[in-house]
Amino acid sequence: MALSTNKRVLSSSLTKRYKYDVFLSFRGEDTRNGFTSNLNGILRHNGINTFMDDKLQRGENISTELLEAIESSRISIIIFSKNYASSTWCLDELVKILECKNNGQVVLPAFYKVDPSDVRNQNGKFGEAFTKHEEKFKDNKKKMQRWRAALKEASNISGWHYKNDHHQSIGFIQEVFEEISRVKLNHTQVFVVKYLVGIDSRVEEISWHLDIESNDVHMKHLLEDVREKSRRLNGILQYKRQFIMRSLGGGN
Incomplete structure (x- = not known):
């Protein structure tokens, strides 16, 4: 899918220093040992500095270290997979990412074997996850509203939809890499000696x-x-x- 990056966002990002080029938000049990690891490897091999949350200890609340990593990233890639919404950690990541988007961060969603409409409307596995969350957080309706609003907003951002095909996977990772490269080049002066x-x-x-x-x-x-x-x-x-x-x- 062709992507167009908001010029205003890019220009406002030029004045900020970033620790990471890309922050990867994903559900570990779905994609850690497959798609996300492959994408992360390709990006790093080509000189793109990524933050992949594969070492932080999980808990009920999102860690300060993770929030700082999101804030200090130029781009966030959200990899929506079937169990993404079952993790309150992922949902808190998503809320933070969209806050940073309002401050100039480039946000790119990837729908991995899920339909964007399920993300948008919390259907299917996303609906099942929210049924459980509503029981657990019945006294915190504001949190639930933030999560639902974040999923809806993110699902409306132009991104990629990966279904289930090996050859498509190659093109999928290639498209993601090319878009990241374009965004990075727009932020970086290139000197050719x-x-x-x-x-x-x-x-x-x-x-x-x-x-x-x-x-x-x-x-x-x-x-x-x-x-x-x-x-x-x-x-x-x-x-x-x-x-x-x-x-x-x-x-x-």
Whole structure:
């Protein structure tokens, strides 16, 4: 799905310093060891600094550390999966993310094997989760209202809808990566130097990672005509797209 980022949000974000490029909000039991980990790995491999909540201890209330991570992120990706709303922690994350959106943060929802209308109207698994929450928080109707309003607002933001197909997964992660790259480039001055300084140290680092003399199997990708093609419009982005497709088994 093509996305258009609000120019006012981007311009207001330029003046703020961020600790993370991307904050990932997700339900661990649904996507931690699959889609979210794959997306996080691709983003980090391509120099995008992410915060993935995979080490913080969970409790009844959202932690101060997590709130600070959300506030210090340029972009938040909300990965709505079937059990997202069953977690009060995720719902509190969502409320905080949308507060930050009003202060200039870019928010991008990804609907992973769920229908956006179920998120918007709390149907299906989302409805079942809220039935339980209403019993538990029957004396705190304001909290319930905030959660419902947050789900409705987030579901109306332009994002991606992933259904259940391996080939779609490759394109899905690619689209997310490209949008994050565009947002990041809009915030960052890009300096292209005429001569490569310090290239020897980079070659040594690559050789160390490849460990050519070992008996292990390594994956290598050959990208041709780098100098010529990188001069074209979006040339670097096209190379990153090609690398991701090959890494995920999508060929050229």
